[in-house]
Amino acid sequence: MQLDQLYQEIILDHYKRPQGRGLREPFAAGVHHVNPTCGDEITLRVALDGETISDISYDGQGCSISQASASVLHELLSGRKVDDALAVHAAFVELMGGKGQVVPDEEVLGDAVAFAGVAKYPARVKCALLSWMALKDAVAQAVALEKEEV
């Protein structure tokens, strides 16, 4: 396999210059996820403004794939409507589970299309998904909390 399919320039870029890194206040829900096989960790917070995800802030440690993936996630989904964000989320999960057979839609996925190559490396799929799974968890908690408050 070609290494640069995996390490696309975009990924290395996000890895070296992560977007939106750091934990910020206020936030509606925060989660901590771990990848037990490799020890990668992420702490992730979402802030809601009505139906909109007003911020995604995060901190963690891990490989280039997991760090770049969190940076792309921040860039792509901050400021989006919850429903929209979940649709993009679903498209990303499908891409990652596709073993390299799924053709990504750049309209939907933006920079995240760069992760298409990762799907061919089963051992790395979990790295790419770490922050995305954390996001889903955090959004679900935030929405549930909001409903309780109403």
Add this chain to the structure above:
Amino acid sequence: MQLDQLYQEIILDHYKRPQGRGLREPFAAGVHHVNPTCGDEITLRVALDGETISDISYDGQGCSISQASASVLHELLSGRKVDDALAVHAAFVELMGGKGQVVPDEEVLGDAVAFAGVAKYPARVKCALLSWMALKDAVAQAVALEKEEV
């Protein structure tokens, strides 16, 4: 292998017409031994008269080899001095552990030489030894008890 090496006439004879079978009183020590892999069982008693094994009585269930072996044991060792009996015992154990390579001494072992063929069947060695191991155990207990009483 030749089946009749294993099932010597002498063995079938003892099996069909066991000598000294049945549990008798008085006795100095009694034991119960089990072969866990096949479920063969023996209850065996020894009576002592000073240094002499005045009787070996037994009851049990098992295959032709284990039953014949008990019968031969009774015939061979009842009435013998404890030390003599243990010497014969050692010769029999050596024969059984010899994988068919040990040449038995008929002077010492009497009818028990018929078990020479059994030594080539590792799965059956335990059958042949069941009553002999029980005897050793019972004699040791009986001798120990006698000492205590003195």
Add this chain to the structure above:
Amino acid sequence: MTALTIPAGMPQYDDKPRFDVERVRADFPILGREVNGHPLVYLDSGNTSQKPRQVIDAVARYYAEHNANVARSVHTLGTESTEAYEGARAKVAAFIGAPSVDEVVFTKNATEALNLVAHAFGPHAQDPRFRLGPGDEIVISEMEHHSNIVPWQLLCQRTGATLRWFGLTESGRLDESNLDELVNERTKIVSIVHMSNVLGTVNATARITARVREVGALLMLDCSQSVPHLPMDVVDYDVDFIAFTGHKMLAPTGIGVLWGRGELLNVMPPFLGGGSMIETVKMTGSTFAPAPARFEAGTPPIAQAVGLGAAIDYLNAVGMDAVAWHDKELTAYALDALDTVPGLRIYGPRVPVGRGATISFTLDKIHPHDVGQVLDSLGVQVRVGHHCAKPICDRFSVPALTRASFYLYTTTDEVDALVRGLDQVRKVFA
């Protein structure tokens, strides 16, 4: 020997799935060997099955081409090994109709699987279904293999719970007459054998399942003998756990399976602790991965799982319906044939219905060891003894039994060889 007659209106022989036994035999290298100067007649498949070339080769190929540890590496060999190992899990899940691959736990054998479930019970279990103490009851049966008796006896010793059991009828079936009293509100789990390794009985579980559900207990089936021989669907059966073992189904030694409902596995505490079953480890305490990883501590039997996958491919290619039908025809033939041997008494069902291809018997007063020895001198390999199921011997007041057990490679000629051998046995011990 009479043939089985099927009443009109029922599916007839010709409707049954079949395969070519000789072609199957050609796949098993060991069947070409001789024993004591006679062609091998292997009638001990209930003890362990023989292995086809396809399984032997799959294991060798794994070591020669892909070998690495699983779930721990990003390198290519590690990825290939992980895919082979998880691929085997998926094959197992499909083979038994498991709703999720995560419900398939690899163990070293069926015995470990049974112990694993027994160890989930205890006085401090978080989930009330696994909380066990004095006054609580566990139900097994008198026809269990020691591996489905001793773990529960040890559990009762640890916790003060009470072990109870189904008795057996004269014809070797479960005595369900006291079902409602035996399985009651105090019952926490019923764990019974699906097919007896001694009597051959296949237990109909519907009434027991209904009662188990009524009282809110759990149900485990020991499928060590059934999964190799009969199509199995864990959802259809409506059970909570099943255990089975690779070596009896054409696969390597060293691998077994626990299947459990995901919802239950995930509330069970870990059993063995170590690598791969953790979420995170600190010196001061650890957290654990979800099932199945939680129950697979240490390096698992990787090559053996790959071999089990190959065995399942083999069985699927032949077809489990065809295997089951082959068993039934052979059993019918053998029951008839053994009926012609004077002094032979069969223990277990004497009709080829509700039973598998395993027949245990006594011959006059000749000890099974002697029966087995004479048969071995003729190349016929049967098992003798208590078959790791002593309570059955006690129930029927026999010290030991001789057992012939068949599989997809067994032929009627081999049954004939057994019958001829038994004549010889009677001659030696006449």
Add this chain to the structure above:
Amino acid sequence: MTALTIPAGMPQYDDKPRFDVERVRADFPILGREVNGHPLVYLDSGNTSQKPRQVIDAVARYYAEHNANVARSVHTLGTESTEAYEGARAKVAAFIGAPSVDEVVFTKNATEALNLVAHAFGPHAQDPRFRLGPGDEIVISEMEHHSNIVPWQLLCQRTGATLRWFGLTESGRLDESNLDELVNERTKIVSIVHMSNVLGTVNATARITARVREVGALLMLDCSQSVPHLPMDVVDYDVDFIAFTGHKMLAPTGIGVLWGRGELLNVMPPFLGGGSMIETVKMTGSTFAPAPARFEAGTPPIAQAVGLGAAIDYLNAVGMDAVAWHDKELTAYALDALDTVPGLRIYGPRVPVGRGATISFTLDKIHPHDVGQVLDSLGVQVRVGHHCAKPICDRFSVPALTRASFYLYTTTDEVDALVRGLDQVRKVFA
């Protein structure tokens, strides 16, 4: 790169036992394959070793010619299998200098062996040495594999005993400065790794053993990494238990070994219950066989034991002294070579003394996953992550490490390939 210089008066290089690495390599089919277009460079033997043809064939031959269940049959195949299985036990016993074959218990891996010993302890143990409750202490170390941490944590949870541990020095050795306080009259067992799977450290045990004997505790060594690489004599070492695992010493997956002093094994309660470990079973209660059978419930990993026997034959033919010396030369070479890589930091002893052929490191701030991935693209297989030893990462405040580990088939050329690969890694992530 500098060579190791041995002071005059000590045995010189030429006195050392040697073997022809290329001839050894020819025995390992997998070493002929390519990965990502490059020759395979397998530097992950600490995770699992590759298998020589002799072992692969021994397993295949067993299935094709002798396969049967053990210890249960009088038939010829059963006898042959039992001899093969017990023969393997005898080989293991001889390999580690065990006084008796009955002290060798086959398990599925090292992890099960460690758990087995942990499960022998409890509040109701018959033998006072295994009686454990609140106030009692168990001592491990910060350099343990999870498999020698979690079983003891779970045991402490069950019994209320306290877990304590040796710390580590900066250079990755056991910190024994508080030995006398740490191991004391309350200590029941000290269980430590013989050779660390991360740091490579080989622990000198003499002082610890002396203290353990003084306070009357038991001593267990996790020899998973040492038995494959160093000559071992359990009597010389004066330990009570050792655990190791087949797959790291050229043998199949699915087999491990617990060695224990016979006198201890025979007072330990059974762990897994089931077939073959019993003396007699009644519905109302059972009695158990002596060791080793007592701890081998169910059908054991028969073919895997046979494979382990073949692996031991192979290692004996090469000579364990020669294996150890090859390791040492290679480690000296690799430590020097890695020293030339800018930004590389080694965790563990940096001299080839009191350490084995396992080197863990970080490279700049590049995450080990990325290091491993780039190396893999060049055919170089190393392990990355926490190596099932998270507390070591915590101790040295690193999230993860890259590890290269060698064995008798590893060459200096392969070390060079690693070093070249690391240059490439630095280029990609510059």
